[in-house]
Amino acid sequence: MKILVTAKRVVDANVNVRVLSDNSGVDINNVKMAVNPFDEIAIEEAVRIREAGNAEEVVVASIGPTQCKEQIRTALALGADRGIFVETDADIQPLAVAKLLKALVDKENPDLIILGKQAIDGDNIQTGQMLAALAGLPQATFASEILLADGEATVTREIDGGMETITVKTPAVITADLRLNEPRYASLPNIMKAKKKSIDTYTPEELGVDVTPRLTTLKVEPPSDRQAGVIVADVEELVDKLKNEAKVI
Amino acid sequence: MSILVIAEHNNESIKAATLVTVAAAQEIGGDISVLVAGANCGAAAEEAAKIDGVTKVLVADNAVYEHQLAENLAALVVEIGKDYSHILACTTTTGKNFLPRVAALLDVAQISDVSGVISQDTFQRPIYAGNAVATVQSSDPIKVLTIRGTAFDSVAAEGGSAAIEAIDVVTDAGLSRWERAEIAKLERPELTAANIIISGGRGMQNGENFALLEAVADKLGAAIGASRAAVDAGFVPNDMQVGQTGKIVAPDLYIAVGISGAIQHLAGMKDSKVIVAINKDADAPIFQISDYGLVADLFKALPELDELLD
Ligand SMILES: Cc1cc2nc3c(=O)[nH]c(=O)nc-3n(C[C@H](O)[C@H](O)[C@H](O)COP(=O)(O)OP(=O)(O)OC[C@H]3O[C@@H](n4cnc5c(N)ncnc54)[C@H](O)[C@@H]3O)c2cc1C
Ligand SMILES: Nc1ncnc2c1ncn2[C@@H]1O[C@H](COP(=O)(O)O)[C@@H](O)[C@H]1O
Numbered sequence: 001m002k003i004l005v006t007a008k009r010v011v012d013a014n015v016n017v018r019v020l021s022d023n024s025g026v027d028i029n030n031v032k033m034a035v036n037p038f039d040e041i042a043i044e045e046a047v048r049i050r051e052a053g054n055a056e057e058v059v060v061a062s063i064g065p066t067q068c069k070e071q072i073r074t075a076l077a078l079g080a081d082r083g084i085f086v087e088t089d090a091d092i093q094p095l096a097v098a099k100l101l102k103a104l105v106d107k108e109n110p111d112l113i114i115l116g117k118q119a120i121d122g123d124n125i126q127t128g129q130m131l132a133a134l135a136g137l138p139q140a141t142f143a144s145e146i147l148l149a150d151g152e153a154t155v156t157r158e159i160d161g162g163m164e165t166i167t168v169k170t171p172a173v174i175t176a177d178l179r180l181n182e183p184r185y186a187s188l189p190n191i192m193k194a195k196k197k198s199i200d201t202y203t204p205e206e207l208g209v210d211v212t213p214r215l216t217t218l219k220v221e222p223p224s225d226r227q228a229g230v231i232v233a234d235v236e237e238l239v240d241k242l243k244n245e246a247k248v249i
Numbered sequence: 250m251s252i253l254v255i256a257e258h259n260n261e262s263i264k265a266a267t268l269v270t271v272a273a274a275q276e277i278g279g280d281i282s283v284l285v286a287g288a289n290c291g292a293a294a295e296e297a298a299k300i301d302g303v304t305k306v307l308v309a310d311n312a313v314y315e316h317q318l319a320e321n322l323a324a325l326v327v328e329i330g331k332d333y334s335h336i337l338a339c340t341t342t343t344g345k346n347f348l349p350r351v352a353a354l355l356d357v358a359q360i361s362d363v364s365g366v367i368s369q370d371t372f373q374r375p376i377y378a379g380n381a382v383a384t385v386q387s388s389d390p391i392k393v394l395t396i397r398g399t400a401f402d403s404v405a406a407e408g409g410s411a412a413i414e415a416i417d418v419v420t421d422a423g424l425s426r427w428e429r430a431e432i433a434k435l436e437r438p439e440l441t442a443a444n445i446i447i448s449g450g451r452g453m454q455n456g457e458n459f460a461l462l463e464a465v466a467d468k469l470g471a472a473i474g475a476s477r478a479a480v481d482a483g484f485v486p487n488d489m490q491v492g493q494t495g496k497i498v499a500p501d502l503y504i505a506v507g508i509s510g511a512i513q514h515l516a517g518m519k520d521s522k523v524i525v526a527i528n529k530d531a532d533a534p535i536f537q538i539s540d541y542g543l544v545a546d547l548f549k550a551l552p553e554l555d556e557l558l559d
Contacts, residue, residue: 011377013513016380016512017377017380017381018380019380019381026376026377026380026381093358094349094358094359095352095353095356095357095358095359098353117494118494120377120378120493121376121377122376123361123362123375123376123377123378123493124359124361125345125349125361126349126352126359126361127349128349129319129346129347129348129349129350129353130349130350130352130353130359131353132319132350133323133349133350133351133353133354134353137424138320138422138424138425139319139320139346139350139425140425141319141345141346142342142345142346144487154428157342158342158487158488159342159343159430159488160341160342160343160441160488160496161430161432161433161488162430162431162432162433162486162487162488163430163431163487164316164427164429164430164431165427165428165429165430166316166318166425166426166427166428167425167426167428168424168425169424169425172424177494178477178481178494179480179481179487214357214358214387214388214389215358215360215385215386215387215388216385216386216388217383217384217385218371218384218385218386219383219384220376220381220382220383220384221381221382221384222380222381222382223375223379223380223381223382223519226519226524226538228536228537228538228539228542229524229539229540229541229542230540230541230542231531231536231541231542231543231544232541232542232543234543234545234553235543235545235550235553235554235557236553236557238525238541238543238554239554239557239558241541242502242523242525242541246502246523246540246541248445248501248502248522248523249445249469249502249558
């Protein structure tokens with residue numbers, strides 16, 4: 001079995017991004033970048049499946065500018081076997097990412113595709129579902145447990161009311177939620193080994209995919225500000241304020 | 250403009266999320282149809298027909314739609330949705346699951362978690378865990394949108410009298426099957442519908458201590474939420490998580506107890522009307538966005554609060 005996973009390059013989760021003064025976007029110059037946290041979980045899951053003897057190969061893909069190779073190297077250090085880099089400086093929106101990944105699925109024929117449920121920059125939560133649609137595959141999103149057996153994956157999903165379990169035929173697209181696993185840290189020897197692993201590079205043109213954006217971002221603004229209020233002396237004052245000032249209880 | 254709203258329901262009744270989605274549809278403006286896809290969902294369809302502002306209710310009543318499996322539901326929505334200018338669902342785990350599939354099959358973009366309608370093709374949405382708000386314009390013939398539940402005021406559940414039309418399209422992709430669900434039994438209001446929420450974080454130390462929050466919640470008629478740290482540590486189940494990757498809430502009153510105020514948590518609650526923080530660390534970031542802060546040990550403060558609310 002072969003597993004395809006993704007490693008999107010995003011602003012590190014601990015960075016508090018700032019909006020650019022010309023409202024064209026957020027400032028990502030000199031900001032720490034990382035593998036999208038949900039993709040780390042997807043990669044970890046794929047590597048665990050291989051380590052358990054249920055897969056032979058884990059292939060990791062990333063799409064974007066040349067620096068995305070760093071995130072592919074990180075994934076390789078975490079245990080992926082081989083990388084695919086789709087190089088583009090264009091504004092790549094989820095539908096275009098899904099089309100590019102579909103082209104990779106056609107090339108690689110993976111039995112399982114695991115993405116993160118959400119990229120923490122755009123917070124779109126679309127790509128896995130779109131890829132599944134374009135590839136004609138079933139989907140299991142927001143996965144917190146994956147069990148593989150007999151050409152099927154039984155997946156427990158985090159839903160608003162609690163948990164739901166579904167079974168999908170493989171090949172399938174699964175998107176990883178936070179509690180699927182706890183990703184490991186890359187060890188120094190593995191970081192060294194990762195440098196020798198191969199990365200194939202394509203462009204969207206070579207994959208025959210039109211990535212023209214469908215959405216234009218007209219402006220990006222800071223959210224309406226919230227001012228810090230008062231510090232109350234004790235519980236009594238708190239209750240008094242809530243009753244008589246804010247009038248919410 | 251003709252807008253298709255995909256109803257959120259449990260076959261028996263319509264969920265509040267649908268009323269918010271219809272409200273967003275009204276801001277876009279145009280004829281509003283509501284699709285109720287489910288199994289034995291006649292009662293839900295009847296309810297949908299009463300929603301204020303709805304022109305038509307389409308009902309696809311078939312076992313293949315019972316559990317809203319994305320493959321089957323998306324195929325149905327694509328079939329029906331081709332004739333509409335906008336297709337809307339709420340940003341719930343159901344909407345987030347099937348709607349991108351619809352968009353891809355229609356070869357159009359999806360705009361996720363719309364928090365403002367600027368015009369029929371231009372919308373606002375939060376990005377970077379709510380640290381920025383983007384205004385985006387779509388050039389696609391069909392606009393596919395998920396609607397942020399806290400960003401619009403629900404329309405009235407009563408007052409309409411839409412015609413109900415049965416749809417006999419049956420789309421069974423045969424790719425997936427539903428096994429089971431473990432739905433938390435709620436003794437309190439649902440998080441996304443509550444007027445008051447009291448949430449606990451890692452500072453609660455364990456699941457048993459959530460009883461301290463429950464006592465206060467009972468007196469206030471509040472729902473109980475949690476930070477990711479509290480969920481990950483196993484104190485409480487995942488459906489209680491508030492934040493960027495959990496639920497987005499905006500109650501009249503949000504009380505954060507033993508929660509530090511990481512951006513990912515704030516993303517889920519900073520639109521609340523009044524925010525209270527109880528934390529023993531005076532430097533905790535949560536105080537920067539709180540209307541009322543109490544620097545105290547929660548194990549002392551919560552019993553006191555409980556007592557004073559008598
Ligand atoms: C991709 C990603 C997504 C995430 N999504 C979410 C999300 O949706 N929701 C979410 O909440 N987090 C999310 N997080 C996690 C987030 O970054 C924080 O780690 C988390 O919110 C911290 O939870 P906490 O405040 O309970 O714990 P901590 O940060 O450990 O804070 C505990 C607080 O309790 C206080 N405390 C301790 N003991 C007491 C006491 N006796 N009395 C009073 N105060 C006390 C401490 O002073 C401290 O401020 C996400 C992170 C990532 C990377
Ligand atoms: N440019 C990209 N390169 C690689 N993977 C991506 C890219 N964009 C999105 N993805 C994958 O799609 C998931 C969901 O992203 P999104 O739909 O943007 O929230 C991410 O967690 C990634 O796994």
